[in-house]
Amino acid sequence: MNKSTSIFDRVVFAVNLLIAILLLFVGVLSFVPFQIIPILSVLSLFVPFLFILNILFVAYWLIKRKRKFLLSFFALVLGYLIFGRFYGVGNEADVSHPRPSDLKVMTFNAWGFNKNGWIKESDVGDKIIAFIKDEDPDILCFQEYDRNRYRQLQQYPYRSETPYGAHRTTQAIFSKYPIIGKGSLDLPGTINNIIYVDIAFGKDTLRIYNTHLQSFSIIPSTESFADGEKSERTFKRLTSTFKKQLEQAKIFRDHIENSPYTNIVCGDFNNTQFSNIYKIIKGDRLDTFLEKGNGFGRTYDLFKFPIRIDYILADPEFEVLSHQNFNERLSDHFPVMATLRLDSHQ
Template sequence: MSFNAWGFNKNGWIKKPGVGDSIIEFIKEKDPDIICIQEHNRIRYKQLAQYPYRSETPYSVPRTIQAIFSKYPIVGNGSLDLPGTINNIIYADIVYNQDTVRIYNTHLQSFSIIPSTDNFSDGEKSERTYKRLVSTFSKQLEQAEFFREHIKKSPHTNLVCGDFNNTQFSNVYKIVKGDLQDTFLEEGSGFGRTYDLWKIPLRIDYILADQDFEVLSHQNFDERLSDHYPVMATLRLNSHE
């Protein structure tokens, strides 16, 4: 599963009580073997005791917090120090039977723009918005290339999860994806919405898998527990057929 949990609503952006606990209950109900959380809240790990192994963005890195929780042993991990940003990519090497799989949890540059007609109709605000969009796209491309260089050196079979903050039609997605399988394109259905922008359904959260995996299923969820919607896929390593 991959889920941008928006800090488990610690800032109260969703105006109803108990949202963070509802996220925990949702994860427990769906019970994925591995979950990648973007915009994590460190104190929540105690509520996810079904996962004996976890890796998080290091305390020493002043960035948004990503976490990987696993039912399988984690034998190695790391954090990619993306330059000039608060965004972050982490990875964990997980032992599954006799294989080691590297899981990347990615959170690429956010746009940080509050959608409003004013931002695009007012001349001065529109110009600032446009410059911010251009800057964000440029930073995302830089991060995508940074990631691509890292994964090329990975000694393991790879899974890439996360919030790319861009659609499947973008160069950012194409660079990160490379020759990986997109589980939604393999086994998903419908729009695959993971985020709403002005009520327009966008797919900006992904699970990508090496060709060594067979994609058995992909599911998008409608639970409104964050500004993103979670996704989950079932995969089988071809070596375990």
């Protein structure tokens, strides 16, 4: 081995060590219910990239036939144990024998039904309505909803929306089952909101939460991070958003811990499964993607990389029969649907 090759491998290993440590460090942070150093919370958005980089380092050292591959290999193993998988393979839907009591639940950040014309196509709002009618979920949770659209969703006799005058982005829950109770968690210092309804589901009462946590309000672009002044503003906004999300997640946790019913949590968390925000909200509930999802489970594109920030979580009393991520580009988010079966309806 010549001297230049030796120096290059040392540099590669130094970078390798940093990337492996970052992956494990973010894993530890995801269990901490507070922010140690706010800027470090931003790293949870880039966990998939850290996994990919560690895979590349394993491949590099294996090609070089050096045991240094063990560093990233063990980082990947520990990362998987901490975070779980972020790519689903071979999860087959178990809906071969559907029952009338199976519950189809959809969540979708509809981006105001494109009423501001962000998508340069005609009739996007009507296309969303047509999509909903085709998929026909029993429970439908919208974030960033257009209040006028209920007239086109007459198949749902029951609905609840963010209260008028709340000065919030509008959430809505549509249901084919009677709504017997409802409420709103008016999160402080934000336009974001969480609403919930209690529905009569046979002999049971279920509580459905529709969550929309603090938005980043950043258009993903390399310019946001490459330009010095813009990147500084971007990181400040990111850390401020994480702080606000953490506060909102704790408010939600305190509320759901006092729920007297079996719960389903839907919505746009504006954060990944690698964050402490996700872990606080999830608790011991089932993530329908982790149970039955395939692929990346993309619900949003970050720098054209698929990430998952929209979720359906269900209490352990449910069995997850199916999970589906859709590719319809009718918003900046992609819709998600799951089919659930309650133990008491087996």
